[in-house]
Amino acid sequence: MKGRMRIGDLTERAGVTPRTVRYYESIGLIPPGEREGAGQHYYTDETVERLRKIDQLKKLGLTLEEIRDVIDLYFTDSSGVQPKQKVLAILRQHLAETDEKIGGLQQFRTELQAHIERFERWLEEREQERR
Amino acid sequence: MKGRMRIGDLTERAGVTPRTVRYYESIGLIPPGEREGAGQHYYTDETVERLRKIDQLKKLGLTLEEIRDVIDLYFTDSSGVQPKQKVLAILRQHLAETDEKIGGLQQFRTELQAHIERFERWLEEREQERR
DNA sequence: TTTAAACATTACGTTAACGTCATGTTGAGA
DNA sequence: TCTCAACATGACGTTAACGTAATGTTTAAA
Numbered sequence: 001m002k003g004r005m006r007i008g009d010l011t012e013r014a015g016v017t018p019r020t021v022r023y024y025e026s027i028g029l030i031p032p033g034e035r036e037g038a039g040q041h042y043y044t045d046e047t048v049e050r051l052r053k054i055d056q057l058k059k060l061g062l063t064l065e066e067i068r069d070v071i072d073l074y075f076t077d078s079s080g081v082q083p084k085q086k087v088l089a090i091l092r093q094h095l096a097e098t099d100e101k102i103g104g105l106q107q108f109r110t111e112l113q114a115h116i117e118r119f120e121r122w123l124e125e126r127e128q129e130r131r
Numbered sequence: 132m133k134g135r136m137r138i139g140d141l142t143e144r145a146g147v148t149p150r151t152v153r154y155y156e157s158i159g160l161i162p163p164g165e166r167e168g169a170g171q172h173y174y175t176d177e178t179v180e181r182l183r184k185i186d187q188l189k190k191l192g193l194t195l196e197e198i199r200d201v202i203d204l205y206f207t208d209s210s211g212v213q214p215k216q217k218v219l220a221i222l223r224q225h226l227a228e229t230d231e232k233i234g235g236l237q238q239f240r241t242e243l244q245a246h247i248e249r250f251e252r253w254l255e256e257r258e259q260e261r262r
Numbered sequence: 263t264t265t266a267a268a269c270a271t272t273a274c275g276t277t278a279a280c281g282t283c284a285t286g287t288t289g290a291g292a
Numbered sequence: 293t294c295t296c297a298a299c300a301t302g303a304c305g306t307t308a309a310c311g312t313a314a315t316g317t318t319t320a321a322a
Binding site for chain 2 (some may be wrong): 268270271286
C-alpha cells in the first residue's frame with residue numbers, strides 16, 4: 001500500500017468516517033486531499049498516520065484545538081519552522097497541564113483503590129459471617 | 132457557617148452558578164435542596180463539599196455520568212449500601228480506565244518533553260551562530 | 263404592609279465533534 | 293459508451309453541560 005488513495009480507503013485504514021475527514025479538513029487539522037480540477041480528493045499514507053495520531057491524542061483528553069497546536073510536531077521535519085518561540089511556549093503550557101492532569105489522576109487512582117479495598121474487606125467479612 | 136443556606140450562598144461558596152446546581156439536581160448528581168411547601172430550596176455544607184468534589188473529578192476528565200457512579204463513595208457512610216458488588220465492579224472499571232489514561236498521558240508527556248528539548252537545542256544553536 | 267433583591271421555572275441558545283439525510287457528480291469496469 | 297458504486301456538498305440533527313433571557317413568585321428588610 002503506497003500513497004494516492006481515495007477517501008474510502010483512507011477512512012477504512014484510519015478507522016474514521018468520511019465526515020470526520022472532511023470536518024478535520026475544514027478546521028485545518030489535516031491538509032485537504034489533493035485533487036485534479038474539481039473532482040475527488042486523493043490522500044496519502046501520511047494522512048492515515050496523521051488521523052491515527054489525532055485519535056491517540058483525543059483519547060488523552062486533548063481537544064481538537066489543542067491537537068492542532070501540536071500535531072505538526074509529529075509530521076513536519078524539524079527544519080525551517082518560523083514561529084518556533086511561540087510553539088515552544090505552547091508546548092511548555094501543554095506540558096504543565098499534562099503534569100497537572102497526571103497528578104490529579106494519580107490522586108484519583110489512589111482514592112479509587114482505597115474505596116475498592118474497603119469494599120473488598122466489607123464483602124469478605126460478610127463471607128466470613130456466612131460460614 | 133453552618134447549614135441551611137439558600138442557593139445564592141451555596142453557589143458562591145462552591146464556585147458554581149445556580150444553573151449548574153439545578154442542572155445537577157435534575158440529573159440526580161446532587162440531592163434536591165429541601166423546601167417547605169413550594170418555596171425556595173435550602174442546602175447544607177455537604178452540598179458545598181459535594182459540588183467541590185464534582186468539580187475536582189470533572190477536571191480529571193470524568194463525565195457527569197461517570198461522576199455519578201462514584202460520587203456517593205465520598206459522602207455515604209460505608210454501612211448499609213445494597214448493590215455493593217455492582218459498585219465494586221464499576222470501581223474496578225474506573226480504575227482500569229484511569230490507569231490507561233495515566234499511561235497514555237505519561238507517554239504524551241515524554242513526547243512533549245522530547246519536542247521541547249529539540250526546539251530548545253535548535254534555538255540555542257541559533258544563539259551560538261549569532262555570536 | 264410594602265418593596266426590591268433573591269429565587270423558581272420555562273424555554274430557547276451555545277459549543278464541540280461529528281451523524282445523518284438529500285441531492286448531485288465522478289470515475290472505474292462491463 | 294454506459295452504469296452504478298463511490299464521492300462531493302450542503303444542510304439540518306445530536307449529545308453534554310451548561311448559559312441566558314423572560315416572567316412570575318418569595319422573602320427579608322424598611
